[in-house]
Amino acid sequence: TATCLTAIEDAGALNAFVHKTPEIATEQAAAADARIKAGDAPAMCGIPLGIKDLFCTKGVPSQAASRILEGFKPEYESTVTTQLFDAGAVMLGKLNMDEFAMGSSNETSVYGDAVNPWKVDDRNLTPGGSSGGSASAVAADLCLAATGTDTGGSIRQPAAFTGITGLKPTYGRVSRWGVVAFASSLDQAGPMTKDVRDAAIMLQAMCGHDPKDSTSADLAVPDFEAALTGDIKGKVIGIPKEYRMDGMPAEIAKLWEDGTAMLKDAGAVIKDISLPHTKYALPAYYVIAPAEASSNLARYDGVRFGHRAKLDAGDGITEMYEKTRAEGFGHEVQRRVMVGTYVLSAGFYDAYYNRARRVRALIKRDFDNVFADGVDAILTPTTPSAAFGLGEMTDADPIQMYLNDVFTVTVNLAGLPGIAVPTGTDASGLPLGLQLIGRPWEEADLLNVAYSLE
Numbered sequence: 001t002a003t004c005l006t007a008i009e010d011a012g013a014l015n016a017f018v019h020k021t022p023e024i025a026t027e028q029a030a031a032a033d034a035r036i037k038a039g040d041a042p043a044m045c046g047i048p049l050g051i052k053d054l055f056c057t058k059g060v061p062s063q064a065a066s067r068i069l070e071g072f073k074p075e076y077e078s079t080v081t082t083q084l085f086d087a088g089a090v091m092l093g094k095l096n097m098d099e100f101a102m103g104s105s106n107e108t109s110v111y112g113d114a115v116n117p118w119k120v121d122d123r124n125l126t127p128g129g130s131s132g133g134s135a136s137a138v139a140a141d142l143c144l145a146a147t148g149t150d151t152g153g154s155i156r157q158p159a160a161f162t163g164i165t166g167l168k169p170t171y172g173r174v175s176r177w178g179v180v181a182f183a184s185s186l187d188q189a190g191p192m193t194k195d196v197r198d199a200a201i202m203l204q205a206m207c208g209h210d211p212k213d214s215t216s217a218d219l220a221v222p223d224f225e226a227a228l229t230g231d232i233k234g235k236v237i238g239i240p241k242e243y244r245m246d247g248m249p250a251e252i253a254k255l256w257e258d259g260t261a262m263l264k265d266a267g268a269v270i271k272d273i274s275l276p277h278t279k280y281a282l283p284a285y286y287v288i289a290p291a292e293a294s295s296n297l298a299r300y301d302g303v304r305f306g307h308r309a310k311l312d313a314g315d316g317i318t319e320m321y322e323k324t325r326a327e328g329f330g331h332e333v334q335r336r337v338m339v340g341t342y343v344l345s346a347g348f349y350d351a352y353y354n355r356a357r358r359v360r361a362l363i364k365r366d367f368d369n370v371f372a373d374g375v376d377a378i379l380t381p382t383t384p385s386a387a388f389g390l391g392e393m394t395d396a397d398p399i400q401m402y403l404n405d406v407f408t409v410t411v412n413l414a415g416l417p418g419i420a421v422p423t424g425t426d427a428s429g430l431p432l433g434l435q436l437i438g439r440p441w442e443e444a445d446l447l448n449v450a451y452s453l454e
């Protein structure tokens with residue numbers, strides 16, 4: 001913990017930690033020490049973590065990187081952080097992210113950009129998003145692991161951009177209670193770690209049934225670390241042809257081929273599969289996610305949380321809402337609220353929102369079919385490229401940014417577990433990762449296949 005606290009001070013340029021909690025860390029570390037001395041030490045005991053700013057942490061600023069939550073200190077602790085702290089983990093502070101987890105580059109944060117510790121010719125690169133601070137902090141050794149959340153790729157894409165491991169569990173495996181909501185039917189928290197074993201250990205502490213989240217699954221939790229046997233003989237790995245996108249860079253295609261060969265050498269059976277509705281995933285996601293976001297973000301009204309605009313004489317409650325939301329939300333959040341409100345409006349609900357929901361069901365059915373056909377896991381690239389430069393993709397062309405999520409959003413739409421594992425580098429030495437998608441609730445199996453890719 002002490003080493004990490006010093007490293008954080010020295011790494012201010014990464015802008016990964018947006019709120020530091022050295023007093024809490026020191027106190028928790030001392031308590032962990034006492035537990036270790038007393039012989040009562042679970043695996044997470046004394047492990048210094050960074051916590052994404054989307055998690056509510058009691059008495060500690062939890063702003064979802066938004067101006068609208070300025071000054072908000074929750075009265076309660078999220079279930080995930082409660083469980084981690086009960087297991088003896090230590091909180092070093094809160095981590096940078098895209099505002100309300102909307103973004104793929106950590107450039108929509110009220111705290112400014114988080115920076116990737118990997119550089120090419122001193123060019124500042126994005127750590128990805130929305131869990132950009134988490135990825136940057138783990139990759140730069142500012143903490144041993146971090147929490148992330150993933151609505152459309154926000155754990156896996158930043159993991160790939162920074163050369164770390166990121167796991168999005170099955171929807172319902174990890175409680176969403178106390179995690180600021182973006183798109184409730186897609187959001188899922190997960191571990192961002194240095195390797196697969198750490199992901200298994202951290203998931204164990206984070207997950208499990210929570211009566212406070214009605215979508216949390218009441219299922220037994222297996223021993224994830226014990227599942228890491230390295231034996232994947234006879235496992236069937238699907239390679240979906242629809243992920244071989246036009247114009248895929250040669251280095252991504254090569255990475256994918258190398259990963260396939262590695263799994264084959266380890267005894268897996270490689271099978272070509274088809275997920276025919278893949279090309280509709282991105283448009284469906286960018287209807288459903290904003291729709292749910294516009295509803296979830298209606299609660300930020302200047303009354304219940306955080307920021308309230310200064311009002312002029314004669315302003316009524318409508319002006320208070322309008323001014324507060326206009327200055328409290330950044331551009332990308334406003335864009336999502338507008339898109340979401342539009343697709344949910346009476347005249348367009350069927351044409352957009354209901355159609356996107358039907359597409360979502362078809363995407364889920366594609367996966368159900370290949371799993372019913374005996375496929376154990378699916379191997380794809382995580383991202384269409386390595387980390388890009390900060391400021392390279394502009395606010396003026398959001399579609400360009402959304403295309404980053406092309407390989408990751410299907411997993412959220414289908415509620416499946418997915419893991420990003422670093423497996424190579426591009427020509428300039430930047431990390432690249434592969435994604436494995438598993439059967440629902442089979443994180444143990446998925447982690448074991450991922451373990452063979454390391």
Ligand code: GLN
Binds near residue numbers: 155182289405
């Ligand atoms: N990049 C996607 C978006 O902007 C995913 C974000 C996420 O997973 N939280 O919506």
